[in-house]
């Protein structure tokens with residue numbers, strides 16, 4: 001009898017666990033499918049290639065894709 005009671009408790013817990021886990025999983029998926037973050041880009045003054053603003057090399061005339069292009073334009 002005691003084994004049957006333990007079995008029923010485990011069965012009920014498993015039955016309640018699955019919908020809860022799926023709800024958490026679907027909520028996580030919903031958060032991941034939100035609008036992607038946009039990144040500001042700037043065009044290199046020397047070659048015109050667009051790079052992320054945070055990765056651009058900024059010189060006195062503007063932004064560049066690399067230190068080499070900054071030196072070639074500003075030296």
Ligand SMILES: [Zn+2]
Nearest residue numbers: 044047065069
């Ligand atoms: Zn460049």
